[in-house]
Amino acid sequence: MKQILRIALIMALSMFAWGSVSIAVAAEDDAGTDGAAFMKVALGARQAGMGEAFTGLADDGYAIQYNPAGIVFMGRWRLDAVGNPMVRKWNWEFTFMRNQWMDDTNQNYVGLVHPMGDWALSLGAIYFDEGSVDERDRMGNLTGSSASAYDAVPSLGIAYRLSKHLGVGVTGRMLYSNIADETATGFSADVGLLANFETFMIGASAQNLGSTLQFLEQSDNNPMVFRGGIAIPLLSWVSQPALKSDLVITSDIVYRQDNKPYFNVGGEYVWNDLLALRGGYKAQTDIEGLTLGAGFMLGDRDNYELQIDYAYAPLDVIQEDMHRVSLTLRFGPQLGKTRTAPIMTRPPAPAPPAPVKSEREILAQPERVEDIVGTDDESIEIVAPESAEEWIRLRVRINFDFDKSDIRPDMEPTLQKVGEILRLAPNSMIQLEGHTDAIGSEAYNIGLSYRRATSVMDWLIKHEQIAKKNFLKPVGYGETRPIAPNSTAEGRWMNRRVVVIVYNPGVKNNVKPATELKDVQVRSGALGGSVEVAMTFDGMIQPQTPFSLPNPERLVIDLPGVLAAFESKTIPSTLGAVQQVRVMSHQEGNFTRVVLDLTKPSSYEMKVEDNQAILLISP
Incomplete structure (x- = not known):
């Protein structure tokens, strides 16, 4: 200041x-x-x-x-x-x-x-x-x-x-x-x-x-x-x-x-x-x-x-x-609430004599969310929670420009209401799910829906001051979870949405476990020559121990209880010692295997944070 x-x-x-x-x-x-x-x-x-x-x-x-x-x-x-x-x-x-x-x-x-x-x-x-004014001639007489x-x-x-x-x-x-x-x-x-x-x-x-x-x-x-x-x-x-x-x-x-x-x-x-x-x-x-x-x-x-x-x-x-x-x-x-400090911010009022309600007592009154949503032209819809750990689940329809993930100015009032709701639960974990219609390939739509959900999260952090630590990694489901037929314009409009899930206070480890691998990306690591393989899931993922196989050099990770959103995928790579990454979903055994084909033996480290696992391959 x-x-x-x-x-x-x-x-x-x-x-x-x-x-x-x-x-x-x-x-x-x-x-x-x-x-x-x-x-x-x-x-x-x-x-x-x-x-x-x-x-x-x-x-x-x-x-x-x-x-x-x-x-x-x-x-x-x-x-x-x-x-x-x-x-x-x-x-x-x-x-x-x-x-x-x-x-x-x-x-x-x-x-x-x-x-x-x-x-x-x-x-x-x-x-x-x-x-x-009345006009006069040179002699001062009125001209009419x-x-x-x-x-x-x-x-x-x-x-x-x-x-x-x-x-x-x-x-x-x-x-x-x-x-x-x-x-x-x-x-x-x-x-x-x-x-x-x-x-x-x-x-x-x-x-x-x-x-x-x-x-x-x-x-x-x-x-x-x-x-x-x-x-x-x-x-x-x-x-x-x-x-x-x-x-x-x-x-x-x-x-x-x-x-x-x-x-x-x-x-x-x-x-x-x-x-x-x-x-x-x-x-x-x-x-x-x-x-x-x-x-x-x-x-x-x-x-x-x-x-x-x-x-x-x-x-x-x-x-x-x-x-x-x-x-x-x-x-x-x-x-x-304004996205900046209010024009004339008042200091907090003295505590009232009545006992202060706990956050759980506040969250037990869903009419507060209904008051905020109000008549919002169908851009925010309150839907039933899918587990006992969830406090509230919202379907938010955010219009994006074609093939873009930037937040449009006309969508900001809707996101301001979402931010107002999230501030009612400042100690709760938040999950954002991105969804698209069926136009485009399934793999592309998964990536697009992930980018749009991430864009919503970044906007809420920057403009509504929602703590970044409260967000789980966004998940992009693409077209895989429609709520209406994609054969009509209205159905496609309903399917293009971002779902906001707010969990009850104190719930983090009890957020639903991962059942689906949504995305795999290969990227350069922070250290020179290192490579990161980032895997994003639809829920909390438990740490898994990779194992290596020689001749040829491979690194294998099995993910029990998790199926990929795609049956199989091969991702070529020119980064470091990673030649390619193969992802295979085994429905009969209810697990997914991720295999990294390497050019030489390499050291590795597995890191897990919320619904994302990162395998770091050192040179």
Whole structure:
């Protein structure tokens, strides 16, 4: 964390140093002639109510207008069915804002944000109606006609999570202005950085970088802005019962092209995830100071959420009151623990007076798993355990690209639910079984199903923090265990699955013994010239003692009670002293024999771990 914080501070200071030089140069070249002044008007009623101090918080769709890195960390707190702190994330967030500005001018904005794992995309558009004025001739007489002006700004943004706590983002815009049928176009970009830690967030952004707007003979610079901000969720220091309420304070330093830096401060209190009260102050500005705001959250919270925000910002200089209204609709929920540290992690609550349940007592309540699975569009199915040692067995349908084993972003919400279930049993052993349909050869499908099950295991370890020591080696069954006919598209879809088996706490040696040899691979060993023959089984394998035979040199391993998934196989090798490996399954004796043909006598060592046995041949 210290290294991430150091990197974030260096990048933020570099951004501000570069911004200071850029603004100084621009001010010297053309002081006071920045164009696109409508870009200075704040977006978002929530943000305006907090005094526009939003660079460090940046946790909703309007982040692209303050700090584009924030959209990759979006999420709202809630408690799950077990009472644990969770962050509700959404597949989509739609925003709309209406701002009745001075006189007959108004500002409108629509936006859409789509988080995708470590990435997030955003689309937006600003329309600023500058009203109209009556035209007059050179003598000052009314002509009977009027001239209007408006500005339109479409934008596209992208953000990426560099690490658990650090994200970056960029937003690009096209500027279009029309004044009395005279038009000008230009381009601008924002870049942002956000460091998101457990008890505070710090961010920096550079805004409106890009080309100038030119009307006739006049060319104006974009109103460059450099921001730095911090947000501190105060209720992150108290107990979990306060999770449905939040109190966050924020502060920004803003450095504009007119060379007048100033501070914004703000705060937001959310009560019971229903009502928000906000306040802020913009210091050292000519026309704005105190701001107030409120928000209401509606919806069933499991399928969608509607947020309505209002902001009041009086302009004392011109004796007018500014009113903003924003609507935010979030839908397509991704409910689960965040793959990084939560946005506002709360410390554990004090132990309740009631006795703490043991893990076995927790696992005796299967409705907790049912609550997590919920209505999951058939991607997770709870099936009956096949032995007394199993706690739960899940069929998980993960779609992969053709002939690939990489986890697709649209499958991550399903795996997040699997991770949430696995965390209910942190001391249990886990077995992953991969299955395919019947398209392709049997041998190839066994390898493909093994690679896909392994990919699921690696994803759960990396993103859901499931301990690697809890996993048995994945098993690939290929097409050998269908649950539906492969003659129909629906049947093939059902057969393409990964089965997750969670054993009862303390069960490891009692996991079902191996009855089938699934795969044999020949590979180079860690020592120069050494060779490893790795054998993967469908359950726990007991150590076996190989024996050697001379003339020609051979090494033989018998596996009693185990049959191979294939009747026989020969694997050629050019590694070390191993010429080939022959695997023969003997159904009449209910055993499998593995024979290594060697070029010379060699020393060997047998290692067994869970459901994998490795025979090491030394040079």
